[in-house]
Amino acid sequence: MIKKQGIYFWVIPSGLDLQGLLEKHPPSFKKKKIKIDVFYFIIDLITAWTYKSTTDKFEGLVNIHSDYFLSFHHDYKEYLDYLKIHGIIDTDYYVPEEKSYGYCINIGRIDFECPFQEIPIKDNVIRSKIESDQFYKELVSPGATNYSYLGKWFNPLLKIDGKRARKILVKMYADVEANKEKYKPKDLIKAKNKLLKNLRVIEELEAQHFYCDVDNNIGRFHSNLTNLKKEIRSCITYDGQKLVNIDVRNSQPFLSTCLLEAKFWTYNHHGLNIFKIPSAMNIIAGYIISKQDIKIHGIKAYEYINELMDDIKQYTMSVTFLLKSLNKDHKAYISFAKSSIFYKKVHRKIYPGKPFDKRKVKSSFFQYIYSSNKQNYWEEKKLISNAFPSVTRMFKFLKQDDYVLLSHIMQRLESILIIEVVARRIAAEKPNLPFFTVHDSIATIPSEVDYVKKVIKEEFDNYLGIVPKLGLEKWE
Numbered sequence: 001m002i003k004k005q006g007i008y009f010w011v012i013p014s015g016l017d018l019q020g021l022l023e024k025h026p027p028s029f030k031k032k033k034i035k036i037d038v039f040y041f042i043i044d045l046i047t048a049w050t051y052k053s054t055t056d057k058f059e060g061l062v063n064i065h066s067d068y069f070l071s072f073h074h075d076y077k078e079y080l081d082y083l084k085i086h087g088i089i090d091t092d093y094y095v096p097e098e099k100s101y102g103y104c105i106n107i108g109r110i111d112f113e114c115p116f117q118e119i120p121i122k123d124n125v126i127r128s129k130i131e132s133d134q135f136y137k138e139l140v141s142p143g144a145t146n147y148s149y150l151g152k153w154f155n156p157l158l159k160i161d162g163k164r165a166r167k168i169l170v171k172m173y174a175d176v177e178a179n180k181e182k183y184k185p186k187d188l189i190k191a192k193n194k195l196l197k198n199l200r201v202i203e204e205l206e207a208q209h210f211y212c213d214v215d216n217n218i219g220r221f222h223s224n225l226t227n228l229k230k231e232i233r234s235c236i237t238y239d240g241q242k243l244v245n246i247d248v249r250n251s252q253p254f255l256s257t258c259l260l261e262a263k264f265w266t267y268n269h270h271g272l273n274i275f276k277i278p279s280a281m282n283i284i285a286g287y288i289i290s291k292q293d294i295k296i297h298g299i300k301a302y303e304y305i306n307e308l309m310d311d312i313k314q315y316t317m318s319v320t321f322l323l324k325s326l327n328k329d330h331k332a333y334i335s336f337a338k339s340s341i342f343y344k345k346v347h348r349k350i351y352p353g354k355p356f357d358k359r360k361v362k363s364s365f366f367q368y369i370y371s372s373n374k375q376n377y378w379e380e381k382k383l384i385s386n387a388f389p390s391v392t393r394m395f396k397f398l399k400q401d402d403y404v405l406l407s408h409i410m411q412r413l414e415s416i417l418i419i420e421v422v423a424r425r426i427a428a429e430k431p432n433l434p435f436f437t438v439h440d441s442i443a444t445i446p447s448e449v450d451y452v453k454k455v456i457k458e459e460f461d462n463y464l465g466i467v468p469k470l471g472l473e474k475w476e
Contacts, residue, residue: 001044001130002118002209008130009118010040012047013196014111021086029078037123038073042080045069046089046103047116050193051200052211052227060190061092061102072129090189107192112170115199147214147419149427150221153238153434154210161235162206168231169195169202194229201228205236217279218408219415226438233443233475238434242476244449246456247441248414249469250342253365255410257334258464260394262323265316271463274316277412278305283405285311322397326390333391340469350383369395369410372403413464414440421459426452443475 002009012018018039027034049062069076083089092102121127176183176191183191204211205224212223220226225233236243248254263269274280282289285308336345347354347361364380373396376382385392398406418437426435426442435444435452444452453470461467 001048001121004118008121008127010037010044010121011116011118012040012043013105013107014114014117015108016043016088016105016117018043018088021088025086027078027082029075029082035073035123035126037121037126038076038079039083040119040121041072041126042069042076042083043088043105046105047200050104050197051204052213052222053197060186060193061090061104063100063102065100090186104189104193105196106189107196110173110192110196110199112166112173112199115196116203147212147221150223150419150423150437151210151212153436154212154223156208157239157434158205158210159237160202160205160232161237162202165202165232165235166199168235169198169229172231197227198229198232202232214419215415218411219279219419220411220439221415221419221437223436225436225443236475238436238445241445242474243436243443244446245438245441245443245473245475246449246452247438247471247473248418248456248460249340249471250337251414251440251468252369252407252410253337253342254466254468255413255464256369256395256406257337257466258413259398259406259409260323260326260330260334260391262320263465265319265323267313267316271465272413272416274409275305275309275312277409277416278308280405280409280412281305281308281312283402283408284308284315286401319394319397322394326394329388330391330394333388338466338469340471346384346387349387350380370403370407373399417460417463418442421463422456425455425459429455441473446474 002011018036022034022036022039045064045068046062049064053062066076069080073079080089080091084091087106090104090106093099094101121130173192173195176188176195180188201224205228210224211227212221214221225236228236233243233245258264258272263271264273266273267275274284288307288311336342339345343358343361343365344356346365347356347358350361350364351357360380364378364384367375367378367381368384371378371381395406398409418440422442423435423437426433430448430451433444433448433451435442435448437443442452442456449472456470457467
């Protein structure tokens, strides 16, 4: 939804003729009066959340809690069912207290010249609700108010070469169309939604509509740039300058090595440790604070730390005892993860003599880290588990009660170090230096690359006692 000259508009993908559909197939709802703006709201919400979803996690569907629909219209289920029956939207599954339904728009062909249509909101009651309902305003308004040191660089000096960016997407779309017989129907919809998502990002950047928000769950800072495909970031400039991205090589494997050190599980350790990540402590304690409250409100500072402390001390004793049983394979794992070629080394170990396939081995590693202990049907996951048996025992222990704990700690470490430590230091030392965070990396102007690299290395060493290998990517 957008507002232009005092008028509110829904923003939905072009090609969706909802008015024609309703005339051809009138809904048979319990209540006689059908509001087309409720249909538009649902489609607009899914489209907006698709645009704002994170690139690295986005699989074509966005999870939306029923409260968001309910706050807008109490009969939302009938509207959702109608859109699904008539193939406008698709959904996946729901897990109580863990996962909301995932939604996506079913797309036929993408119109690259005019990918979205703006439809004025006509219903006076709905328009009044949008203007007055604070919950809905928070839903669509930019967040991250406590991160002005990052958000201030999203200003008119940040530009995108939209023409070139669209050419890149057109080529990607042509590749999808040329190979669509290789896709399952739902995977084809997902692929097209990813392309449509990036078209929306391009349009928003061209219009200087900037978006910044912080994920209360793992603390990541999301923005127009984090939502842009890697291939398109070369079309970005700031004040006429191309940017250079400095990233922590093998960020997640690298950070996982901290969990194999006893000091991380020690309260008195001066650097980052488990006791300084309240959200992870909450998972260990069995969610003293509910999952939904964490997702919506986060854990503010350390207000719950005393509540969680007693539960964690017993747990950390078990972890440190298990760490003593690690054998030489954990040293090999740590050596691999601290190198700049982690995935190549793992590939050599589990696929000796075979050509290196980074995408395959990286996907296998994330299955190994992110999936639950019960999910053992991937052959690649088994190969990595067998290659590092004592490390696997440790990781399985961390995932035994709630499999998200392992990945949560690693992602929290990343966000704390990049967003809260490195970025704040850069902003304090060089307040006029433009820079942008993209999860495990920082993009800045070419003349300041050495300075940013220095800060990243020093702060990782200070907080974790390890210095990462850094990679450079010129956005040109």
